[in-house]
Every structure is written in structure tokens, then in C-alpha cells.
Amino acid sequence: MAVTETRHTRYEPNQFEAKWQDRWEDEALYRAEDFLPKPKYYLLNFFPYPSGAGLSVGHSKNYVPTDVMARYMRMRGYNVLFPMGWDAFGLPAENEAILRQVPPQENTARNVANYKRQLKLQGTSFDWTREINASHPDYYRWTQWFFLMMLRKGLAYRATGLQWWCPQCKTILANEQVVNGYCWRHTDQPVERKELEQWYFRITDYADELLESLDDLDWPERIILMQRNWIGRSTGAEITFTARDSAGNSYPIPVFTTRPDTIYGATFLVLSPEHPLVDVLASPEQRGDVMQYQQRAARETEIQRLSTERDKTGVFVGAFATNPMTGEEMPIWIADYVLMGYGTGAIMAVPAHDQRDFEFAARYHLPVREVIEGPPGAPGGEGAYAGPGTVVNSGPFDGLDADEAKEAITAALTEKGVGHAAVTYRLRDWLVSRQRYWGAPIPIVYCDTCGMVPVPEDQLPVLLPPLEHFAPGEDGRSPLANDPNFVNTACPACGGPARRETDTLDTFVDSSWYYLRFASPHEVDAPFDADAARYWAPIDLYVGGAEHAVMHLLYFRFFTKVMADAGLVPFREPAPRLRNQGTMHGANGARMSKSKGNVVTPDSVVAEYGADSLRAYICFIGPFEADAFWDPTGINGVHRWLSRVWDMAQPMAVDREAGEPEELELRRAINKTIKRVTADLEGFQFNTAVSTLMELSNLMQRLRPALERAEVWRWATDQMLLIMAPLTPYISEELWSRRGGGESIHRQAWPEYDEVMTIDEVKTIVVQVNGKVRDRLEVPQSEDMESVREQALSSPKVQPYLAGKEVAKVVVVLDKLVNIVVR
RNA sequence: GCCGGCGUGGCGGAAUGGCAGACGCACGGGACUUAAAAUCCUGGACCGAAAGGUGUGUGGGUUCGACUCCCACCGCCGGCACCA
Numbered sequence: 001m002a003v004t005e006t007r008h009t010r011y012e013p014n015q016f017e018a019k020w021q022d023r024w025e026d027e028a029l030y031r032a033e034d035f036l037p038k039p040k041y042y043l044l045n046f047f048p049y050p051s052g053a054g055l056s057v058g059h060s061k062n063y064v065p066t067d068v069m070a071r072y073m074r075m076r077g078y079n080v081l082f083p084m085g086w087d088a089f090g091l092p093a094e095n096e097a098i099l100r101q102v103p104p105q106e107n108t109a110r111n112v113a114n115y116k117r118q119l120k121l122q123g124t125s126f127d128w129t130r131e132i133n134a135s136h137p138d139y140y141r142w143t144q145w146f147f148l149m150m151l152r153k154g155l156a157y158r159a160t161g162l163q164w165w166c167p168q169c170k171t172i173l174a175n176e177q178v179v180n181g182y183c184w185r186h187t188d189q190p191v192e193r194k195e196l197e198q199w200y201f202r203i204t205d206y207a208d209e210l211l212e213s214l215d216d217l218d219w220p221e222r223i224i225l226m227q228r229n230w231i232g233r234s235t236g237a238e239i240t241f242t243a244r245d246s247a248g249n250s251y252p253i254p255v256f257t258t259r260p261d262t263i264y265g266a267t268f269l270v271l272s273p274e275h276p277l278v279d280v281l282a283s284p285e286q287r288g289d290v291m292q293y294q295q296r297a298a299r300e301t302e303i304q305r306l307s308t309e310r311d312k313t314g315v316f317v318g319a320f321a322t323n324p325m326t327g328e329e330m331p332i333w334i335a336d337y338v339l340m341g342y343g344t345g346a347i348m349a350v351p352a353h354d355q356r357d358f359e360f361a362a363r364y365h366l367p368v369r370e371v372i373e374g375p376p377g378a379p380g381g382e383g384a385y386a387g388p389g390t391v392v393n394s395g396p397f398d399g400l401d402a403d404e405a406k407e408a409i410t411a412a413l414t415e416k417g418v419g420h421a422a423v424t425y426r427l428r429d430w431l432v433s434r435q436r437y438w439g440a441p442i443p444i445v446y447c448d449t450c451g452m453v454p455v456p457e458d459q460l461p462v463l464l465p466p467l468e469h470f471a472p473g474e475d476g477r478s479p480l481a482n483d484p485n486f487v488n489t490a491c492p493a494c495g496g497p498a499r500r501e502t503d504t505l506d507t508f509v510d511s512s513w514y515y516l517r518f519a520s521p522h523e524v525d526a527p528f529d530a531d532a533a534r535y536w537a538p539i540d541l542y543v544g545g546a547e548h549a550v551m552h553l554l555y556f557r558f559f560t561k562v563m564a565d566a567g568l569v570p571f572r573e574p575a576p577r578l579r580n581q582g583t584m585h586g587a588n589g590a591r592m593s594k595s596k597g598n599v600v601t602p603d604s605v606v607a608e609y610g611a612d613s614l615r616a617y618i619c620f621i622g623p624f625e626a627d628a629f630w631d632p633t634g635i636n637g638v639h640r641w642l643s644r645v646w647d648m649a650q651p652m653a654v655d656r657e658a659g660e661p662e663e664l665e666l667r668r669a670i671n672k673t674i675k676r677v678t679a680d681l682e683g684f685q686f687n688t689a690v691s692t693l694m695e696l697s698n699l700m701q702r703l704r705p706a707l708e709r710a711e712v713w714r715w716a717t718d719q720m721l722l723i724m725a726p727l728t729p730y731i732s733e734e735l736w737s738r739r740g741g742g743e744s745i746h747r748q749a750w751p752e753y754d755e756v757m758t759i760d761e762v763k764t765i766v767v768q769v770n771g772k773v774r775d776r777l778e779v780p781q782s783e784d785m786e787s788v789r790e791q792a793l794s795s796p797k798v799q800p801y802l803a804g805k806e807v808a809k810v811v812v813v814l815d816k817l818v819n820i821v822v823r
Numbered sequence: 824g825c826c827g828g829c830g831u832g833g834c835g836g837a838a839u840g841g842c843a844g845a846c847g848c849a850c851g852g853g854a855c856u857u858a859a860a861a862u863c864c865u866g867g868a869c870c871g872a873a874a875g876g877u878g879u880g881u882g883g884g885u886u887c888g889a890c891u892c893c894c895a896c897c898g899c900c901g902g903c904a905c906c907a
Contacts, residue, residue, distance in 0.1 A: 225827060
């Protein structure tokens with residue numbers, strides 16, 4: 001046998017990582033305890049859907065840095081709530097179950113077990129005693145309860161309308177789930193329109209608050225902007241024009257405009273093809289054309305209709321309306337560029353000052369009347385003028401600035417009773433019903449005698465029955481409709497025969513309140529315990545991807561405001577601070593996904609390098625918010641670093657004195673490192689935290705021969721392990737225990753630093769001549785700048801640049817530099 | 824088209840308006856080895872023999888001094904896109 005006289009063992013993370021995982025769990029190291037007197041910190045990741053594909057290192061880009069924060073905050077003395085649960089309902093889960101021909105219940109359970117295993121593998125410190133699952137009856141019971149609350153408060157309603165239908169998902173989608181006319185899950189699947197009766201939540205009631213309180217959020221600017229655009233608040237006026245049909249009957253047509261100042265320039269009205277007055281107003285001569293156009297518009301896909309490139313088309317209705325300001329007669333047209341779902345579904349067309357109206361007028365030879373004159377020299381040319389200017393051709397309002405005219409004309413309209421200031425939103429109500437199996441059944445019963453009856457709270461949950469055939473049908477009905485045992489029930493009001501609602505709730509309803517369930521995950525009498533929720537919520541730091549900018553993140557804000565109004569929670573925003581992690585791309589540059597064939601699993605990385613190397617590399621790879629590219633060789637760097645740490649932090653006898661200069665240098669380095677890493681972690685800069693630690697270990701490597709058997713070395717190594725503990729929990733714990741550190745390193749306090757010890761004994765002063773570096777002066781920290789200035793001016797390296805020149809100015813920056821300006 | 828964000832070595836990236844390229848990857852040279860791996864030491868922005876000069880997408884500006892602030896342009900990424 002070869003003699004392997006190595007002083008220490010090699011760094012082999014597989015030898016001890018599993019051991020610590022078990023021990024941490026046994027010792028309940030990460031259990032969050034309600035109502036501790038310590039300050040609380042609620043750290044949460046977006047609610048994940050446990051996919052059969054399992055986790056990739058792309059997911060680690062979210063979970064690892066968040067876990068680092070959780071561990072850091074615990075060491076800072078916070079009572080940290082860092083829970084995990086499963087957004088297990090929903091289409092992807094159901095589709096996967098269909099594909100595998102396994103009931104979704106079973107499939108989900110297996111996926112959850114795998115996710116959990118993978119998360120533990122990576123050393124995440126979730127409190128698993130608070131694990132929740134949205135597809136369990138003890139959870140969705142309360143999702144249903146919230147639906148009833150919405151209904152009670154008048155915020156849930158049923159309505160018929162043309163809705164987006166994805167032929168692949170075989171269900172209706174919410175507006176937020178339609179992307180440029182395509183399904184958000186099937187990006188090559190155009191959505192179609194179906195006329196169906198659906199359930200909605202009245203999110204538009206909260207549009208103003210959802211918009212205004214964005215200002216108070218510490219969220220990425222991008223997300224705030226996207227929400228602001230999505231809500232799309234426009235201010236202007238609603239103006240009532242009076243239309244007459246060919247028989248001489250009058251009908252009011254309200255229009256919404258953001259430019260009431262241009263009303264004198266309105267030369268025709270345009271109604272949406274679906275506008276209810278179209279049928280009434282169409283003249284006998286025009287009726288044929290009008291109906292043909294309406295049918296064509298109905299057939300158009302959303303993509304065709306939304307295309308801005310396409311020429312504007314329309315048809316004259318055969319009727320006229322009176323402009324309430326001018327008394328002028330204007331023709332009424334229909335055109336598909338006017339949408340029924342926005343504003344009033346009708347507009348006054350001002351071709352001189354609106355590009356769309358201009359194009360329409362040009363095509364159909366309708367009159368154009370200029371009423372806003374731009375400043376002199378303003379670009380004339382093609383198209384509508386939408387800029388600022390002075391009002392002309394507008395009777396008594398001539399000469400006013402356009403902004404003044406907005407107010408003046410709105411006031412005049414109000415005075416005459418034909419208009420008023422108005423606000424319109426792009427945001428529509430949230431469509432929450434889905435014609436799919438795998439979701440929370442909507443707790444409603446239809447009785448022939450009593451009509452629609454909510455299921456009483458004490459009869460919740462309405463259980464989702466196991467179904468043999470749970471795949472969606474072609475008929476636009478939920479598979480639940482095929483189960484007579486589910487459908488047929490007794491009316492809760494009269495006891496007579498009744499039918500259950502068979503649609504299920506959008507999964508975004510599940511994720512709109514889950515963050516509160518974590519406060520008291522086992523509560524049986526309420527969705528959450530009010531005191532526990534008051535203690536833990538709102539979320540102090542919420543972390544997830546930017547793809548949920550206008551879906552989940554809007555819905556759960558809405559839910560929170562409703563809950564606040566219901567007295568359930570004392571705050572109106574669920575997550576005052578939000579951060580988005582960047583996307584992890586595979587080595588081939590594509591987003592990491594199974595279909596791109598570039599998935600790297602945490603399992604394979606952990607097997608090869610250990611979890612700490614994975615964690616450190618994920619942190620080191622780049623800024624948290626930035627996208628990253630997985631470089632399979634890049635991890636070597638952090639792995640080598642950890643191997644060196646392993647080697648230098650082995651327990652060592654203390655039997656030598658340290659050399660004083662080295663000891664001081666090490667002490668300073670430790671203090672500086674604590675200071676920097678503290679600032680880095682607070683600022684979410686995990687990449688520089690790791691590089692700071694690498695610098696420290698490089699320095700220690702250099703000082704090691706001089707110091708490794710001195711007391712200061714032992715102290716420094718302990719400090720280093722403490723700073724590393726949140727980033728690399730396993731190696732820190734293993735070395736800590738080998739060194740006899742006592743209780744788990746993860747129960748230790750975050751190290752303090754001494755400001756004085758972060759300052760070097762000497763300072764380096766840069767000497768510039770005309771901004772170019774010519775010399776560097778090493779002077780004692782205490783040296784005053786006046787003396788430094790003299791030294792700089794007399795520096796031999798600087799002299800040649802001063803020769804024959806006149807010194808015009810000397811700029812002195814404290815402890816930093818001297819810049820000599822010469823002419 | 825409109826609104827954001829970003830442009831720094833071969834690559835990932837670092838730099839309160841004050842030494843550009845920290846820390847790594849990859850690569851070159853060397854040590855150890857019969858050899859290799861691993862490890863350790865070492866080198867490198869570019870031009871130039873050197874002195875020195877030039878460099879943070881391009882062009883201007885502010886400043887004693889600009890990767891950093893301002894203006895214009897180019898490129899990439901993201902969002903929105905007939906919303907009246």
C-alpha cells in the first residue's frame with residue numbers, strides 16, 4: 001500500500017453533505033416559530049409548479065441566492081420565515097398527467113417528492129413543516145372560500161361574452177394569458193373567440209389603487225412599468241353624441257376621448273362592429289354591407305385584427321349623429337380598429353390629429369379639419385399632428401393652448417349636460433373560470449327553483465372527484481360535467497335537485513393568497529390565522545422571474561387589497577420589496593429547457609462537485625438580476641477555491657507567535673471582508689460577495705506559512721467560515737465542527753467588524769498631471785493632504801511634466817489623489 | 824412605431840465622478856512526475872524594441888479628471904403595440 005502522507009484529507013463534499021442535510025432537519029434548524037420577540041423576516045420565492053422535468057440549475061439561480069439571504073438574515077438575528085409549497089393545480093400538471101396516463105393527483109405527488117429532494121440536495125434551508133400544496137382539499141377549500149368572499153362582496157360575477165379560447169388548452173383564457181393574439185402556453189396557437197358564460201373577478205374596481213400604489217413599491221422598474229402599461233389608465237372625457245336612425249328616432253352615443261380639445265375637428269363617428277347600436281342605426285340601404293362587415297370582423301383572428309400594418313377598413317352605417325359642440329351632422333361608420341372592449345366601443349374621429357383616424361379618412365375620403373396648430377416650424381407633412389399647440393377653428397376656444405382647451409371644453413360639455421371628465425383603463429376584469437378538470441371547483445350550485453346558489457361555507461370544500469376521463473373535451477365544458485355524481489346535488493337553499501357549477505378556478509387564484517397560508521399552514525378554521533398573518537406578513541422580500549409581471553403579481557396585489565378591505569389583513573400590498581433573478585441559459589445560448597436539450601441538473605453538478613460548489617458558482621456567475629450562461633468549466637474556479645479553503649481551514653495546533661506585520665495584515669483583511677460581504681449581501685450582490693471571499697483566501701494562502709500555527713490564524717479562519725456559511729453551508733458546517741466550533745455554524749451570529757481595522761496603515765495617493773497618472777505616493781494614513789500635495793509637486797517622476805510649464809491649479813482629493821494642472 | 828434596459832480583454836464579469844479590467848474561466852510558460860491528471864508558481868488589454876502612447880459601442884459636451892453625468896447616433900435584449 002502506498003504511503004499517502006498527506007497532511008489533510010482531500011475536499012470530498014459527497015462524504016459529508018448528506019449527513020448535514022439530515023442533521024439540520026432533525027435539529028429543526030430552519031423552523032420558523034410564530035411570535036418570537038425577534039424581528040421577523042419573511043422571504044418567499046414565487047409559488048412553483050412541480051413539473052415532471054424536475055429542477056435544472058436554471059431554477060437554482062432563483063433558489064440559491066434566496067437561500068443565501070435566508071441564512072444570512074438568520075445569522076443577523078432575524079426570525080426568518082422561508083417556506084416552500086406547490087402551485088400544483090393547473091394546465092401543465094394536467095397535461096402532463098394526460099400524457100403519462102396517470103391521474104394528476106398521483107403525478108403531482110411524484111413530482112413534488114422529486115422537487116423536494118432536489119431542493120434539499122442544494123442545501124436550501126426551507127422550513128418543510130410549513131409545506132403547502134394548492135391541490136390538496138385542505139388548501140383549495142380556502143381558495144373556494146375566497147371565491148365566495150368575492151361573490152359576497154360583489155367582486156365575482158358571471159357574464160356572457162366573447163372570450164379568448166385556446167383550442168389546444170381547450171379552455172378560456174384571461175386577457176393576461178393572451179400574448180399578441182397567441183396562447184401564453186402555446187406560442188404558435190392563435191386564440192379564438194367563443195361566446196360563453198364565464199366567471200369574473202372585478203379587478204377593475206381596484207385599477208386606480210393598483211396603479212397608484214405602484215409608486216410605493218421597491219420593485220424592479222421594469223415590472224412597475226409593465227404593470228402601469230397593463231392597467232393603462234387614460235384620462236379624458238366621455239362625450240355624448242346624438243344619433244338618429246332613418247326613422248328619426250334618437251339614440252345617445254357616448255364616446256371616450258383623451259382629446260376633448262379636438263372636438264371641433266371631429267368629422268365622423270366610428271363604432272366597433274360589435275356595438276349594440278349598429279343594428280338599430282343601420283339604414284336599409286346600408287344594412288347588407290354592415291352585416292357583411294360585422295361577420296367578417298367576427299371571423300378575424302385577434303392577430304389579424306390587431307395588426308397595425310394592415311389597412312383600416314370600415315363601412316358607412318347609413319346614419320348621422322350631431323356633434324354636441326358644433327351642432328354639426330357627422331356620418332357614423334363602423335370599423336374594426338375600434339374595439340368594443342375599450343372605453344365605450346365608439347369614438348369621435350379627428351383625422352387631423354389622430355393617425356388612425358387620418359388613415360381611415362384618407363381611405364374613405366372623409367373630411368379632415370385642423371383644429372390644433374403646432375408651433376411655428378413644426379413638421380408638417382404626412383399624417384395627423386398629435387403634438388402640442390394652439391386651438392384654431394374651434395369657435396370660442398380659438399387661441400387657447402391645447403391643454404387649456406381640454407379643461408375648458410370638458411367644462412363646457414359638462415355645463416351642457418353632454419359630457420364629463422372620464423377615466424378609462426386598458427385593464428379588464430379577471431376571467432377566472434376554466435373548463436378544465438385539474439383545479440378548484442367553483443363552489444356554486446344551480447337550482448331550478450332558487451337559481452344560482454353559493455355553496456355554504458360549512459359545506460366546503462367542494463371536493464374534486466377522481467375521474468377516469470379527465471382530459472378536456474371539445475365541447476367547451478369541463479370534464480366534471482360528465483360526472484353525474486359530481487354534477488347532481490341537492491340545492492343548499494331548498495334541498496331540491498340542483499346541478500353543480502363544473503368550471504374550475506384559474507390557478508392564479510390559488511397563488512393569489514398562498515403567501516398568507518404559510519403563516520399558519522395547518523389552520524383548520526380559516527384560510528390563515530389572523531395573528532400569525534399579522535406577525536409574518538407582508539412578505540419582506542419576494543423573489544422570482546420577470547415572466548409573471550402582469551399575471552400573478554397583479555392578481556395577488558388585487559387579492560391583498562380585497563382582503564384588506566374585508567379586514568382580513570392590516571396591509572394593502574403583499575410584497576413591498578421584489579427582486580427578479582435573471583434567466584439561466586444553456587451553454588448553447590438558449591434558455592435552459594428540456595426542449596432545447598441543454599438542461600444541466602443540480603443532481604449532476606452536485607454529484608461531480610458538491611452542492612457548495614454549485615451554490616457558489618450560481619452566486620458567482622454574474623449579477624443576480626442578469627441573465628447568465630451556464631459554462632461547464634466555470635465551476636472549476638469555485639471548486640478549486642473551496643478545495644483551498646478546505647485545506648487551509650483544517651484544525652491546526654497553535655504553538656507559534658505571529659509576525660506582527662502579517663498578523664495586522666490578516667486582521668485588517670478579515671475586517672474588510674466582513675464589511676464588504678455584509679454590504680454585498682444586503683445589496684443582493686452575491687457575485688462580488690464570492691469574489692471578496694476568494695480574495696481573502698488568496699491573501700490567507702500567501703500569509704499561511706507565516707501564520708498558520710498562530711492564534712490569529714485560528715481566529716481568522718473561524719471568521720472566514722462564518723462569512724461563508726450562508727453561501728456554502730455544508731463545507732462551513734463540516735469544518736466548523738471539525739474545528740470544535742460547538743453548536744451548528746448556522747446558529748452563530750454574523751460576525752461584526754471594527755471600522756478602524758478596515759483602514760490600512762498606509763494610503764496610496766495617486767499623482768496626476770493633467771489627469772494622467774504619473775506617480776503613486778505611499779504615505780502613512782495619518783499624513784495630512786497639505787504635506788501630500790508638497791510631496792506630489794516635488795516628486796521626481798512628476799518633474800519632467802512640469803518643466804517649462806506653469807502650474808495653473810492643484811486639485812487635492814482627501815486620501816485619494818493630487819492632480820496637477822499645468823499649462 | 825412607442826417605452827424601458829444594456830454595450831468594458833478570447834469568455835463571465837469588477838470598479839461612492841478619482842490607479843479601468845478586481846475575482847474567476849479558458850489559454851501560454853515553468854515546477855513536481857517516467858508520463859499524465861491533480862496541485863503549486865508565473866504571464867498576458869492593445870500598439871511599440873523601449874521611452875511612451877492608445878484604450879470601457881460611435882461622435883460631441885460638462886469637469887482639474889468620465890466606464891460612471893448630459894446630448895445625438897449605432898447595435899443588442901426586453902416590454903407594449905390600432906387602447907381612442
